[in-house]
Amino acid sequence: MSGNNAHVHYVPVREEWLSRRKEEALEPALPIIDPHHHLWDRPGWRYQLDELLADTNQGHNIVATVFVQCRAMHRATGPEAYKPVGETEYVTGIAAMSASGGYGPTRVAEGIVGHVDLQIGAEARDVLQAHIAAAGGRFRGIRHITAWDPDPVIMNPAYQPPQDILFREDFRAGFKQLAPLGLSFDAWLYHPQIPDLTALARAFPETPIVLDHVGGPLGIRGYAGQKEEVFRSWRAAMAELATCPNVHIKLGGLGMRINGMGFEEQAEPPSSDELAAAWKPWMETTIELFGATRCMFESNFPVDKGSYSYGVFWNACKKLAKGASAAEKAALFAGTARSFYKLS
Numbered sequence: 001m002s003g004n005n006a007h008v009h010y011v012p013v014r015e016e017w018l019s020r021r022k023e024e025a026l027e028p029a030l031p032i033i034d035p036h037h038h039l040w041d042r043p044g045w046r047y048q049l050d051e052l053l054a055d056t057n058q059g060h061n062i063v064a065t066v067f068v069q070c071r072a073m074h075r076a077t078g079p080e081a082y083k084p085v086g087e088t089e090y091v092t093g094i095a096a097m098s099a100s101g102g103y104g105p106t107r108v109a110e111g112i113v114g115h116v117d118l119q120i121g122a123e124a125r126d127v128l129q130a131h132i133a134a135a136g137g138r139f140r141g142i143r144h145i146t147a148w149d150p151d152p153v154i155m156n157p158a159y160q161p162p163q164d165i166l167f168r169e170d171f172r173a174g175f176k177q178l179a180p181l182g183l184s185f186d187a188w189l190y191h192p193q194i195p196d197l198t199a200l201a202r203a204f205p206e207t208p209i210v211l212d213h214v215g216g217p218l219g220i221r222g223y224a225g226q227k228e229e230v231f232r233s234w235r236a237a238m239a240e241l242a243t244c245p246n247v248h249i250k251l252g253g254l255g256m257r258i259n260g261m262g263f264e265e266q267a268e269p270p271s272s273d274e275l276a277a278a279w280k281p282w283m284e285t286t287i288e289l290f291g292a293t294r295c296m297f298e299s300n301f302p303v304d305k306g307s308y309s310y311g312v313f314w315n316a317c318k319k320l321a322k323g324a325s326a327a328e329k330a331a332l333f334a335g336t337a338r339s340f341y342k343l344s
Contacts, residue, residue: 021312028061032063037300038303055311056108057106063105065108066111072090118173124173140183154220185208186212198237198241198244202244206246212298219260238285272318293339295336297333
């Protein structure tokens with residue numbers, strides 16, 4: 001990875017380091033829908049169809065995926081509000097390549113989550129319709145990143161939302177356009193902001209919302225050494241959020257540096273046992289609060305690839321689901337994602 005990407009959020013992907021941990025896929029026939037990955041071609045960091053397939057072909061039965069916005073291939077010209085439609089056009093092309101059957105059985109980007117700046121208010125409807133028109137039937141919703149913290153180092157430099165964005169009149173006027181078009185909202189924020197999302201979900205009970213990355217528990221900077229305090233605060237907020245039936249949760253995204261788990265600092269890449277042990281309190285609690293039919297395992301690749309490999313990640317998820325019933329396991333690995341994103 002180049003220096004352009006070397007900030008606190010992104011851990012450099014070290015293929016040689018990752019290759020030192022090999023595991024056979026557990027339950028290789030279990031159908032999996034990966035509901036959260038990215039595709040991009042950034043300076044020093046390429047992750048397109050070939051790179052994704054190299055990961056999905058590690059022994060697990062990845063039947064389909066959902067692409068989530070990441071500022072890839074925005075239009076260079078035209079109105080600012082419509083530039084993110086270029087990302088949907090780009091991913092639709094990759095999805096069409098996958099749908100040809102020439103790249104294996106995985107239906108890559110069967111669902112597409114794009115970006116619209118909801119702060120443009122009611123005008124967001126026209127931009128949403130442009131995404132729908134560009135996606136060939138694959139457009140499912142948007143993500144407008146609202147992650148905010150008073151520490152500027154924790155803030156992602158690519159996203160600088162105002163602290164109160166989820167309460168702003170302009171944002172909510174844009175958010176209001178989603179449900180009438182049958183679209184959902186991917187929420188990415190940090191754990192102290194979960195109550196803000198609860199308020200939004202209650203204000204718009206007809207809008208399907210999925211909270212990414214287990215609610216973004218922070219573990220660095222001012223949160224370092226505060227694991228028990230963070231967990232208590234996070235759990236209380238998640239319990240309140242769970243009372244909103246329109247909210248689902250993605251189980252993953254804990255390989256980022258901001259979580260403070262330190263996998264990337266180990267001499268050897270973590271095993272699935274190590275990952276499962278580290279994640280158990282967060283994921284087990286989430287499943288208990290929301291139920292399996294409102295939870296879905298997600299890879300968050302290639303972002304989390306700096307901390308562990310794709311195959312090891314899914315082995316860890318399968319170990320975490322060891323005590324689940326057959327119906328619960330089917331929901332966690334494919335059923336919830338299929339229902340939420342309206343996949344075939």
